[in-house]
Amino acid sequence: MSESEERKLESRLREQEYFHPSPKFVGQANVSDPAVYDRFEDFPAGFEEYAELLDWDERWKEVLDASNPPFYEWFTGGKLNASYNCVDRHLDERKNQTALLWEGEKGEVRRIAYQDLYREVNELAAALRAAGVEEDDVVTLHLPMVPALPITMLACARIGAPHSEVFAGFSATALADRVDSADSDYVVTIDGYYRRGEFLNHVEKADKAMEEVDGDPEVLVWTRHDEPHESVDVSDDYTLVSDLLSEHRRETVEPVSRDAEDPLFLMYTSGTTGEPKGCQHRTGGYLAYVTGTSKYVLDIKPEDTYWCAADIGWITGHSYIVYGPLALGTTSVMYEGAPDYPHKSRIWEIAEKYDVDVFHTSPTAVRQFMKWGPEYLEGYDFEFRHMTTVGEPIQPEAWLWYYKHIGKEQAVIVDTWWQTETGGHLITNLPALKDMKPGSAGVPCPGIEPALLDDEGEEIEPATGQAGNLIIKRPWPGMLQTVYGNDERFISEYWEDFSDTESDDWRDWNYKAGDGAVHERDGYFRILGRLDDVMNVAGHRLGTMELESAVAEVEDVAEAAVVSREHTEKGEVPDVYVILREGVEENEEVRDRIVRAVEDEIGKFARPSNIVFVDDLPKTRSGKIMRRLLENISNDEDLGDTTTLRDPSVPEEIRQQVRSD
Numbered sequence: 281m282s283e284s285e286e287r288k289l290e291s292r293l294r295e296q297e298y299f300h301p302s303p304k305f306v307g308q309a310n311v312s313d314p315a316v317y318d319r320f321e322d323f324p325a326g327f328e329e330y331a332e333l334l335d336w337d338e339r340w341k342e343v344l345d346a347s348n349p350p351f352y353e354w355f356t357g358g359k360l361n362a363s364y365n366c367v368d369r370h371l372d373e374r375k376n377q378t379a380l381l382w383e384g385e386k387g388e389v390r391r392i393a394y395q396d397l398y399r400e401v402n403e404l405a406a407a408l409r410a411a412g413v414e415e416d417d418v419v420t421l422h423l424p425m426v427p428a429l430p431i432t433m434l435a436c437a438r439i440g441a442p443h444s445e446v447f448a449g450f451s452a453t454a455l456a457d458r459v460d461s462a463d464s465d466y467v468v469t470i471d472g473y474y475r476r477g478e479f480l481n482h483v484e485k486a487d488k489a490m491e492e493v494d495g496d497p498e499v500l501v502w503t504r505h506d507e508p509h510e511s512v513d514v515s516d517d518y519t520l521v522s523d524l525l526s527e528h529r530r531e532t533v534e535p536v537s538r539d540a541e542d543p544l545f546l547m548y549t550s551g552t553t554g555e556p557k558g559c560q561h562r563t564g565g566y567l568a569y570v571t572g573t574s575k576y577v578l579d580i581k582p583e584d585t586y587w588c589a590a591d592i593g594w595i596t597g598h599s600y601i602v603y604g605p606l607a608l609g610t611t612s613v614m615y616e617g618a619p620d621y622p623h624k625s626r627i628w629e630i631a632e633k634y635d636v637d638v639f640h641t642s643p644t645a646v647r648q649f650m651k652w653g654p655e656y657l658e659g660y661d662f663e664f665r666h667m668t669t670v671g672e673p674i675q676p677e678a679w680l681w682y683y684k685h686i687g688k689e690q691a692v693i694v695d696t697w698w699q700t701e702t703g704g705h706l707i708t709n710l711p712a713l714k715d716m717k718p719g720s721a722g723v724p725c726p727g728i729e730p731a732l733l734d735d736e737g738e739e740i741e742p743a744t745g746q747a748g749n750l751i752i753k754r755p756w757p758g759m760l761q762t763v764y765g766n767d768e769r770f771i772s773e774y775w776e777d778f779s780d781t782e783s784d785d786w787r788d789w790n791y792k793a794g795d796g797a798v799h800e801r802d803g804y805f806r807i808l809g810r811l812d813d814v815m816n817v818a819g820h821r822l823g824t825m826e827l828e829s830a831v832a833e834v835e836d837v838a839e840a841a842v843v844s845r846e847h848t849e850k851g852e853v854p855d856v857y858v859i860l861r862e863g864v865e866e867n868e869e870v871r872d873r874i875v876r877a878v879e880d881e882i883g884k885f886a887r888p889s890n891i892v893f894v895d896d897l898p899k900t901r902s903g904k905i906m907r908r909l910l911e912n913i914s915n916d917e918d919l920g921d922t923t924t925l926r927d928p929s930v931p932e933e934i935r936q937q938v939r940s941d
């Protein structure tokens with residue numbers, strides 16, 4: 281962005297704090313009556329409004345069973361099937377409408393109508409059953425952005441087998457860890473896919489993972505083309521999905537009627553320890569919540585072409601590419617490749633080609649578009665009605681750039697705050713009802729009750745402009761059920777700090793988000809970011825402990841600490857501080873091994889930005905590493921009080937070293 285453009289954005293922001301949705305938008309919005317907020321204050325009955333958007337085999341008896349906090353149960357007694365709700369029920373009205381509109385990196389196009397989706401999901405469900413998958417078996421998926429991914433998710437949902445998708449960028453080891461953690465006997469992968477013009481061998485990650493796993497899972501392999509790619513060897517031990525499908529052509533499978541509380545899927549995410557957590561999401565509450573928020577927040581209508589340019593491998597894609605949009609019967613766009621391949625206008629080319637109405641992306645992407653400059657948008661004819669950001673704080677300048685250059689000052693923007701654990705949006709404006717404010721997620725979603733607590737757990741007076749620990753006071757239907765197989769961890773990670781864990785009254789229990797936030801005087805929440813050892817690298821959530829244990833595996837590394845450094849485009853990046861073993865000299869080879877260890881244990885997307893070799897780390901007298909001081913050094917901030925350190929001179933020495941590097 282040029283300096284003069286930057287100055288213009290800044291002065292506009294100084295002049296204008298709030299941006300109103302256009303009367304045209306408000307006139308057509310799914311929700312334009314402010315009474316919605318009051319309706320949901322009738323807790324928990326308000327949430328029935330979302331559940332009513334679904335087709336149930338049996339209606340629920342109770343909206344919320346809160347008798348055993350924090351193990352809340354939603355829509356108890358209700359029965360439904362998620363695949364039926366996302367596919368079958370649309371056939372009467374729109375069987376020929378495109379459900380999934382997929383564009384491959386090289387420009388291939390697949391328009392999968394609801395009727396086709398029905399056929400493909402049924403055939404795969406039959407094939408999975410024939411392969412031995414039974415109700416409640418966890419099926420691990422390791423699939424990139426190809427139609428096989430949503431089809432497999434929906435086929436699993438159809439037969440009541442929870443899926444556990446592992447983002448394709450995760451390494452073999454990360455895949456193996458998640459297969460083991462979920463006790464999964466089935467892995468569904470693909471021979472490969474395209475990234476920046478190259479065919480990536482993907483199945484080799486499964487090969488390596490199968491050497492590492494405890495059990496002996498069955499591996500099913502999709503192929504990106506009709507046949508396995510010539511550059512890839514698919515092991516004879518694996519079954520080709522195409523072979524399985526050929527035996528089940530035209531078969532249909534009755535959707536299994538699932539209890540509302542039966543799990544729909546697991547989504548692993550990073551926490552404060554080295555072990556990722558399997559967030560377990562329920563069928564009824566989750567589907568109701570993501571369908572409701574897709575309709576109310578994203579303003580999706582069946583006739584829209586809706587494009588969430590996220591990856592289905594993370595929660596955003598599960599909730600807002602697959603389940604919410606398809607439950608509403610809309611057309612959901614998927615794109616396989618990189619946003620700048622083969623050119624930096626790729627996104628706008630797709631937006632124009634399919635006449636996208638509703639667009640969804642991350643602040644990292646916006647910052648990137650901003651850096652490339654508005655010229656890449658010129659000449660592309662598209663008009664978004666509605667735009668979303670998610671996953672990270674968006675700086676007001678980036679927000680305004682998004683509004684001006686991409687939204688053409690017509691589209692509304694919702695800045696949605698939520699988490700893997702929350703299933704769907706928790707803090708964001710209903711776009712026709714609240715003005716937009718750059719840099720602020722806005723007010724709580726209907727029925728959601730956030731609050732800020734100080735470190736002692738005392739509630740901070742609302743709307744006073746103070747910062748605190750963000751908690752959610754009331755349960756909501758999209759919330760995770762538990763951490764898979766680990767109820768204790770569920771309690772210790774999310775509840776213990778700010779709840780009376782002895783109490784059986786849900787009012788004494790508070791969900792800890794792990795984020796800091798400011799509650800502004802206008803009632804809007806501004807999210808500050810994680811307060812724990814979790815970082816957000818280009819919208820990818822990473823635990824510093826996972827990175828540290830990957831680095832510590834490297835021979836020659838005696839000790840390591842990982843901290844986050846602010847980065848203008850990616851938001852945050854990991855910096856690694858390393859003490860080498862006695863007698864080992866720092867050199868490029870060790871550096872490479874550290875990078876490789878991170879790539880092998882987690883994935884290339886987690887690669888450290890800087891590796892700093894140091895003689896000592898700042899430690900307290902009891903030997904605890906003071907990561908905060910390293911973070912200050914990485915971010916070139918004041919060090920503050922260092923007198924409690926065992927050796928108070930260490931941080932300054934490291935700082936000098938970093939400055940001279």
Ligand code: PRX
Nearest residue numbers: 670671672673696697698699700807810821
């Ligand atoms: O720190 C918050 C940040 O992303 C974290 C959740 O990451 P994940 O579980 O991967 O889910 C991302 C997609 C929902 C949060 O704890 N975050 C999410 N949305 C926002 C945000 N930070 C600021 N503004 C947001 N809108």
